[in-house]
Amino acid sequence: MGDISQEIFRAYDIRGEIGKDFIPRNAYDIGLGIGTQLSEPKMILLGRDARLTSPEIAALLTKGLLETGCQVIDLGIIPTPALYFALSHLKMKNGLMVTASHNPANHNGIKMVMDNVPLSAEGIQQLYQVVKTKQFAINTLRQREVIYKSILPHYLDAILDDITLKRRLRVGIDCCNGVSSLVAQSLYHQLGCDVFPLYCELDGTFPNHSPDPTQPKSLEALQQLVCEEQLDLGIAFDGDADRMIAVDGTGKILWPDRIMILLATSILKQHPAACIAFDVKCSYLLPKAIRQAGGNPSMCVSGHSLLKFHMAEIKAIMGGEFSGHIILNDRWSCFDDALYNAARLLEILSGSDQSPTQCFDSIPDSYSTPEYHLLFANAHRTKNIMKRIIQHAKFPAATLNLIDGLRVDYDDCWGLVRVSNTTPSLSFRFEAQTPQRLDDIQQDFRALLKGVGVNQLPF
Numbered sequence: 001m002g003d004i005s006q007e008i009f010r011a012y013d014i015r016g017e018i019g020k021d022f023i024p025r026n027a028y029d030i031g032l033g034i035g036t037q038l039s040e041p042k043m044i045l046l047g048r049d050a051r052l053t054s055p056e057i058a059a060l061l062t063k064g065l066l067e068t069g070c071q072v073i074d075l076g077i078i079p080t081p082a083l084y085f086a087l088s089h090l091k092m093k094n095g096l097m098v099t100a101s102h103n104p105a106n107h108n109g110i111k112m113v114m115d116n117v118p119l120s121a122e123g124i125q126q127l128y129q130v131v132k133t134k135q136f137a138i139n140t141l142r143q144r145e146v147i148y149k150s151i152l153p154h155y156l157d158a159i160l161d162d163i164t165l166k167r168r169l170r171v172g173i174d175c176c177n178g179v180s181s182l183v184a185q186s187l188y189h190q191l192g193c194d195v196f197p198l199y200c201e202l203d204g205t206f207p208n209h210s211p212d213p214t215q216p217k218s219l220e221a222l223q224q225l226v227c228e229e230q231l232d233l234g235i236a237f238d239g240d241a242d243r244m245i246a247v248d249g250t251g252k253i254l255w256p257d258r259i260m261i262l263l264a265t266s267i268l269k270q271h272p273a274a275c276i277a278f279d280v281k282c283s284y285l286l287p288k289a290i291r292q293a294g295g296n297p298s299m300c301v302s303g304h305s306l307l308k309f310h311m312a313e314i315k316a317i318m319g320g321e322f323s324g325h326i327i328l329n330d331r332w333s334c335f336d337d338a339l340y341n342a343a344r345l346l347e348i349l350s351g352s353d354q355s356p357t358q359c360f361d362s363i364p365d366s367y368s369t370p371e372y373h374l375l376f377a378n379a380h381r382t383k384n385i386m387k388r389i390i391q392h393a394k395f396p397a398a399t400l401n402l403i404d405g406l407r408v409d410y411d412d413c414w415g416l417v418r419v420s421n422t423t424p425s426l427s428f429r430f431e432a433q434t435p436q437r438l439d440d441i442q443q444d445f446r447a448l449l450k451g452v453g454v455n456q457l458p459f
Contacts, residue, residue: 004029007379008109009128011121011421012305015100015109018053022108026131027057030110031064032138033131038094038114042070042143045090047083048098049179049240050204053108058098061110062145069139076149077202079179079241080111081337085158086151087113088333099179102212102238102323103422105205117312118305156187162331163343165192165350172196172234172247174222176211177203180241180339191343198225211239214323216253216370223251233349233356235342242304243324244338246345249357255370257282259345260320261289261363266348267318267330268293277311277319279303280404281371281429284414285364301404303421304336322371322429367438368431372458375425382424388452389417395444408444413437415445428459 004026008016014030016022035042044065048054054077062072075086083097093116100107112119119127130136171193175181181200188195198221199208209218213236226234226247234247246254257278264276264286272294278286279302287297300310304325311319311327311334320326325336332340349356376382390406401407405418405426413432420427428445432438442459449457 004128004131006128006132007424009124012118012124012303013109013111014124015103015107015422017107019106024053024056024108025060027060027110028064029131029134030127031061032068032136033064033127034061034096034112035065035068035070036130036135036137037127038068038070042068043073043092043094044070045073045075045083045086045092045095046098047075047078047080047086047095049080049100050077050202051100051105051108052204054098054204057108057110061096061098066142066145067139068137069141069143071143072145073148074145075151076147077179077182078152079183079339081242081335081339082151082155084113084333084335084337085155087116089151089154089158090148097240099240101240101422102210102214102243104210118308120305120309152183156183156190159187159340159343160190162340163191163347165347167350168192168194169233169346169350169356170194170196170229170231171346172198172222172225172229172231173200174198174213174219174234174236175200176213176218176237176239177201177206177208178211178237178239178241180237184237184339187339187343188346191346193346196225196229196231198222206239213238213243213245214371219245219247219253223247223253227251233346237338237342238324241338242336244326244342245324246342248360249355252357254360255283255322255368256320256324256326257286257322258360258363258365260318260326261286262348262359263320263326263328263341263344264290264295264318265293267328268295271317271330274317275314277307277314277316279307279321279323280401280407280416280418281322281427282320283366283368283431284409285366289364299401299403302418308334366431366433367435369429369438369459372428373420373423373425374428374454374456374458375423377424379419379424382419382426385452385454386417386419386426389448392451393448408441410437410441413441415441417445417449430459
């Protein structure tokens with residue numbers, strides 16, 4: 001089968017560019033490695049997104065799993081949160097999702113849940129060593145694959161049973177041709193919304209725009225739809241439907257940390273003094289709002305699996321990331337489910353006498369940037385540059401946070417640079433009380449980066 005690239009074994013999943021980093025035939029060895037490491041009884045759920053390479057990768061994964069004595073229950077094409085739901089619904093503890101989430105169409109990967117928790121970074125590296133050395137436990141008593149393609153009705157029924165809207169809302173839905181296309185229109189229509197669909201046809205090439213809704217360009221069509229149809233809200237999902245972003249009735253982007261302020265304020269009314277986790281990319285307004293609502297904010301490293309580990313550690317009722325992964329553990333479960341989260345958001349907004357735009361206008365705002373990315377040739381180069389940035393950082397009047405890259409906090413602004421866990425790149429974000437302070441903090445970071453030899457910057 002040839003060598004397998006260590007670079008695709010990332011911090012919380014397997015992911016890479018097809019043909020360059022991730023060779024589909026390597027999925028067979030990965031299946032053998034996962035099956036070798038599973039404890040008895042060896043049973044595992046398998047879902048996939050609609051990318052063109054997903055059927056081949058899923059089939060080769062299955063072949064490897066079966067040869068190690070695993071029973072594979074194939075759920076077919078589903079959103080990633082439907083896989084997480086299936087683990088609970090079918091009382092299983094292991095699951096695999098073939099997806100590259102928000103990455104471009106020529107990428108693919110595997111998200112892994114083992115013993116009911118995401119596979120840790122250490123566990124992923126252990127899996128790499130098994131695959132690299134081919135220390136596989138082949139079982140001559142092979143199981144058969146079981147096809148189970150009826151999980152989506154159970155998943156939708158569970159959301160519908162949990163959510164009640166108090167008034168009808170007019171909502172635009174952008175599925176980016178991803179797997180949310182399978183269920184989003186029906187779900188929000190059944191909840192009582194007038195649904196205006198956008199790119200809700202399943203197409204793994206993502207022909208209309210990137211499956212990453214954190215890119216402002218990906219939201220332009222949704223913003224136009226909301227404004228032209230005078231809708232209450234627009235909701236955009238990523239490629240595998242575990243992340244969401246919204247736009248208000250004027251087309252203004254509602255970044256996930258602002259959505260989290262509204263969700264947290266609502267949840268803390270029922271769960272006073274509860275812990276709420278958020279990643280280093282989130283607004284400094286979020287922990288302030290959590291404290292004002294009587295909660296306990298806790299910052300953590302970026303990454304959906306790392307967020308889940310942190311939430312379990314502090315017994316958080318809710319957690320979220322600026323990238324759009326949000327976990328509502330009060331009424332749902334400890335997994336990131338954009339379809340459910342959007343429904344909860346609609347439930348809160350439907351209970352207000354104000355329009356959704358007015359609801360968000362009442363939340364303190366700031367001047368902030370989207371997440372910028374600076375791509376490098378490989379992960380090794382990216383990490384070396386990050387080390388040099390930290391070594392040369394001099395911000396004497398600021399608070400420096402090194403839990404995930406370098407976050408520089410002043411009273412009225414902050415900036416962040418960190419290594420991405422999904423691509424060989426540095427990511428940046430900035431926020432301030434005024435446009436001038438936003439420019440100031442970006443200028444400080446430009447000077448720092450030029451000092452370590454990085455001159456072509458995305459901001």
